[in-house]
Amino acid sequence: QVQLVESGGGLVQAGGSLRLSCAASGRTFSTYVMGWFRQAPGKEREFVARISWRSRSIYYADSVKGRFTISRDNAKNTVYLQMNTLKPEDTAVYYCNTDPPQEGFWGQGTQVTVSS
Numbered sequence: 145q146v147q148l149v150e151s152g153g154g155l156v157q158a159g160g161s162l163r164l165s166c167a168a169s170g171r172t173f174s175t176y177v178m179g180w181f182r183q184a185p186g187k188e189r190e191f192v193a194r195i196s197w198r199s200r201s202i203y204y205a206d207s208v209k210g211r212f213t214i215s216r217d218n219a220k221n222t223v224y225l226q227m228n229t230l231k232p233e234d235t236a237v238y239y240c241n242t243d244p245p246q247e248g249f250w251g252q253g254t255q256v257t258v259s260s
Contacts, residue, residue: 148251149169164180166224178241179242191243192212212227213228230256233258
């Protein structure tokens, strides 16, 4: 079992930046493909970005491409999401998980709110 704890969210103005972190504990996560997902109010959870276990393969949703950067530090069991040029439509609760996600791994997420 892997426990995932997201942090780094907050309130930011449009155009601003935030860096999210996802700390994993329990079984080592270094061999997993990891992803970031988000859920806006009234919408289904959606994929944001994924990174392979050696960081050689990275993929972004079109809506965040060029603005967000996913990275990982396997020595620290942590995945990051650097979010730049934030837009109000980026407002959501952000979660990390394996990709494809495993139901039992969802954490509480971290709220990101972007004001216009």
